[in-house]
Amino acid sequence: MVKIIAVLGGKGGCGKSTCSIGLSLALAEQKQRVLLIDLDEGMRCLDMLLGVSEKLLFDVSDAINGRDLASCILQVPGGEGLSLLAAPGEKGLIDAKLLAGFLENIPNSMFDTVVLDLRAGSDLQLYRALPPYTEFLCICNPNAVSVRDAANIGTLLNKANRKGKIILNRYQRYFIKNPVFSTLDDIIDESGLMLLGIVPESERLSLAFLEGNYKIKGKAKKAFKRIALRLCGRNIPLPKLKKI
Numbered sequence: 001m002v003k004i005i006a007v008l009g010g011k012g013g014c015g016k017s018t019c020s021i022g023l024s025l026a027l028a029e030q031k032q033r034v035l036l037i038d039l040d041e042g043m044r045c046l047d048m049l050l051g052v053s054e055k056l057l058f059d060v061s062d063a064i065n066g067r068d069l070a071s072c073i074l075q076v077p078g079g080e081g082l083s084l085l086a087a088p089g090e091k092g093l094i095d096a097k098l099l100a101g102f103l104e105n106i107p108n109s110m111f112d113t114v115v116l117d118l119r120a121g122s123d124l125q126l127y128r129a130l131p132p133y134t135e136f137l138c139i140c141n142p143n144a145v146s147v148r149d150a151a152n153i154g155t156l157l158n159k160a161n162r163k164g165k166i167i168l169n170r171y172q173r174y175f176i177k178n179p180v181f182s183t184l185d186d187i188i189d190e191s192g193l194m195l196l197g198i199v200p201e202s203e204r205l206s207l208a209f210l211e212g213n214y215k216i217k218g219k220a221k222k223a224f225k226r227i228a229l230r231l232c233g234r235n236i237p238l239p240k241l242k243k244i
């Protein structure tokens with residue numbers, strides 16, 4: 001069975017695509033064969049961010065409708081072990097049930113892990129349709145609006161009988177030390193979701209987005225590595241907050 005990780009988040013721009021790429025590359029570095037799937041239909045971006053848009057012929061809607069998977073995937077240059085299935089250029093082409101059936105049938109001779117980059121907002125129907133063993137990772141920024149979104153998503157995941165964890169993205173110490181959230185625990189309690197990891201605010205990640213080059217170094221890379229190792233079942237403690 002191929003492991004499925006769904007990256008989601010309430011508000012647009014919280015870093016779903018950034019974290020999907022960062023995590024996929026980190027998993028690939030752990031020798032996982034990773035298929036990253038862009039599910040932001042109509043607003044696809046991963047093909048561009050990973051520098052393969054000119055090679056794009058078929059997308060995930062073709063694959064779920066029966067086209068040979070090997071002909072739809074794009075190899076990510078410089079990301080050994082990482083393949084991409086791009087999103088369709090228009091909305092309404094991804095049927096949730098067909099997608100779920102497709103995911104369940106991805107052969108583990110081809111991939112170990114599938115990372116789904118979901119579009120902004122919540123989608124109870126999709127959460128219910130995805131295979132029950134899907135791991136949902138909610139991307140949350142350290143501000144009250146984003147934390148409330150994460151709590152809403154947590155409620156919907158419960159309704160769908162699915163479990164989720166949060167990744168706190170764009171972490172900066174001064175965001176935590178404010179009157180709304182004075183500690184990290186406040187954010188975790190308010191969101192109602194377990195914390196999987198913290199990704200710092202990183203100029204390198206902003207630049208990667210602009211330049212389409214995610215070969216980053218430094219704290220953000222280390223943060224994605226820690227999260228990837230936890231997803232692989234390793235017990236990696238959270239470092240001291242000032243080191244994140």
Ligand SMILES: Nc1ncnc2c1ncn2[C@@H]1O[C@H](COP(=O)(O)OP(=O)(O)OP(=O)(O)O)[C@@H](O)[C@H]1O
Nearest residue numbers: 012013014015016017018120170200201202206209
């Ligand atoms: N940890 C970070 N440090 C610095 N910039 C970040 C970080 N995470 C995301 N960003 C920036 O935030 C912007 C939005 O990121 P991204 O596209 O990943 O969000 P998204 O949630 O996928 O958005 P959408 O809802 O439009 O799909 C980008 O410019 C990206 O570089």
Ligand SMILES: [Mg+2]
Nearest residue numbers: 016017040045
């Ligand atoms: Mg996105």
